[in-house]
Amino acid sequence: MTALALSGVTLALGGREVLSGVSFAVPDGAFVGVLGPNGAGKTTLMRAVLGLLRPVRGTVSVFGAPARRGNPAIGYLPQARGSTAGLRLRGYDLVAAAASGHRFGLTLGGAAERREVDWALDLVGGTALAERPLGELSGGERQRLLLAQALLGRPELLLLDEPLASLDPRHQHGVVTLVREIQQHLKLTVLFSAHDLNAVLGVLDQVLYLGGGQAALGTVDAVVTAPVLSRLYGASIDVARIGGRIFVVAGGQTVGCAHEHAPLAAG
Amino acid sequence: MFGYGFMVNAFAAAGIVAVLAGVVGYVLVLRGQTFAGHALSHVGFSGATGAVLLGVSPLWGMVLMTLAGGIGMGLLGEKLAHRDVAIGLVLSMSLGLGMLFLHFFTASASQATALLFGNVLGVTAGAVWTLLALAVVSLAGLAVLARPLLFATLQPELAEAKGVNLRLMGVGFLAVVALATALCVQIVGVLLVFSLMAGPAAAAQALTARLARGVALAAVLALAEAWGGLTLAYHTDWPASFWITALSGGAYLLAALRQGMRIRR
Ligand SMILES: Nc1ncnc2c1ncn2[C@@H]1O[C@H](COP(=O)(O)OP(=O)(O)OP(=O)(O)O)[C@@H](O)[C@H]1O
Ligand SMILES: [Mg+2]
Numbered sequence: 001m002t003a004l005a006l007s008g009v010t011l012a013l014g015g016r017e018v019l020s021g022v023s024f025a026v027p028d029g030a031f032v033g034v035l036g037p038n039g040a041g042k043t044t045l046m047r048a049v050l051g052l053l054r055p056v057r058g059t060v061s062v063f064g065a066p067a068r069r070g071n072p073a074i075g076y077l078p079q080a081r082g083s084t085a086g087l088r089l090r091g092y093d094l095v096a097a098a099a100s101g102h103r104f105g106l107t108l109g110g111a112a113e114r115r116e117v118d119w120a121l122d123l124v125g126g127t128a129l130a131e132r133p134l135g136e137l138s139g140g141e142r143q144r145l146l147l148a149q150a151l152l153g154r155p156e157l158l159l160l161d162e163p164l165a166s167l168d169p170r171h172q173h174g175v176v177t178l179v180r181e182i183q184q185h186l187k188l189t190v191l192f193s194a195h196d197l198n199a200v201l202g203v204l205d206q207v208l209y210l211g212g213g214q215a216a217l218g219t220v221d222a223v224v225t226a227p228v229l230s231r232l233y234g235a236s237i238d239v240a241r242i243g244g245r246i247f248v249v250a251g252g253q254t255v256g257c258a259h260e261h262a263p264l265a266a267g
Numbered sequence: 268m269f270g271y272g273f274m275v276n277a278f279a280a281a282g283i284v285a286v287l288a289g290v291v292g293y294v295l296v297l298r299g300q301t302f303a304g305h306a307l308s309h310v311g312f313s314g315a316t317g318a319v320l321l322g323v324s325p326l327w328g329m330v331l332m333t334l335a336g337g338i339g340m341g342l343l344g345e346k347l348a349h350r351d352v353a354i355g356l357v358l359s360m361s362l363g364l365g366m367l368f369l370h371f372f373t374a375s376a377s378q379a380t381a382l383l384f385g386n387v388l389g390v391t392a393g394a395v396w397t398l399l400a401l402a403v404v405s406l407a408g409l410a411v412l413a414r415p416l417l418f419a420t421l422q423p424e425l426a427e428a429k430g431v432n433l434r435l436m437g438v439g440f441l442a443v444v445a446l447a448t449a450l451c452v453q454i455v456g457v458l459l460v461f462s463l464m465a466g467p468a469a470a471a472q473a474l475t476a477r478l479a480r481g482v483a484l485a486a487v488l489a490l491a492e493a494w495g496g497l498t499l500a501y502h503t504d505w506p507a508s509f510w511i512t513a514l515s516g517g518a519y520l521l522a523a524l525r526q527g528m529r530i531r532r
Contacts, residue, residue, distance in 0.1 A: 069428065097417045
């Protein structure tokens, strides 16, 4: 069973093609790391899967049906924009806003709705955090609540757009293992975009590399290789493996993979 | 104090409008759109004076103009959301246009003052019923939008993905705000609407982080400020609008101080 399938998909924004004729299929239950430099199209791809962006060409199908807005089978954690960071509002209310928030009417916090929110908060270990105002939470704690929000409605496919942004390595590890546990517990398919391959390396089933309008999906060993990435980026790329970590190097500079926190020497 | 019919009317009118302003204002502050709300009342000024010129009731001219302004702003949406200069210019143009209408009408200065600074003691019994009806319409509109509006406010990308129409939420909410603004003007006037819409809501958000409690607190604060202002006006013979704005500012200051102290501890 395929969770997500793209065939010949071209996505364009403002007249510019972000992805051109991309095809791949993500099997059900896979944990897929989505990698690629800034502007490669990670967010754009997720928006297409959510049905928010119609492909210029090709088809995007989710569990066998065409991508459409409001598909309850998909959970989504948008790339952080920090708009909620300073709010004087309890975390619980932020999470609960998404529970049946697509239906018109007054929120009176029905019992079923509250149970669902409590379930999701419990799953991410965020029950206590949710009692505090958002403005007083750290980035990692806020990310935990947003993950709970993405789990509302019990989706089968989870799209997480850079949930590690602005987290230190220890908290990155915390979020990655948490997502992995939840993914295995609920048998979810996960697309997890990140800038540091090494941060997610331990939990990946497959990796989806985006670059130059193209995409390459496969196991880490198959995709993160000099020939595949060189073809993708249209430049000479070297891949170095040092002590269980992987570094992608172009013209002597690491790209898309190594992180400020993980200089070459630290590998 | 309640021996006078005009005081009874004033208390009823101020009470209705304050509760509405508190609730609508809470969402307005949450969405960071207080300046848009402020501008809407000024847009209403030209509507009210234009209506006087045409011999129509200023309240309906006001409602019409604020609604048109609110829906227009909502349709422009994101493009306008952070254009403070554009909003500010429309705001002052509208005040200017209102002055021109008043000039043609050669209205008394007191009519202009009543519109600009409010004249709650002049509200008639008939007007109270009109205010009540419009307030119910506005609150009903907010109740229908409440859930998706809150979702769209707090997590726009996720809400959009779940099928919420962000544009519809923006337009619908500003229409609600427009109506509430037109009603607030009847109490505190065009220039002072901010203190009734934003003041209690901001104070409530400083006092509690709970959503439901915050909305209720905003309504209660607005009501207390409106009625407190009327009572003080009655005893001092100073303008009610002055007292309402003073209480609103004072309450916000105290709430902000309390929050500041709580964080420092
Ligand atoms: N509204 C828009 N109009 C035109 N181009 C856009 C728009 N939004 C994004 N783009 C372009 O589309 C490309 C893909 O953007 P996208 O946000 O998907 O990248 P990303 O891989 O998520 O990057 P990041 O790592 O920075 O989040 C970028 O080149 C960006 O400049
Ligand atoms: Mg992105």
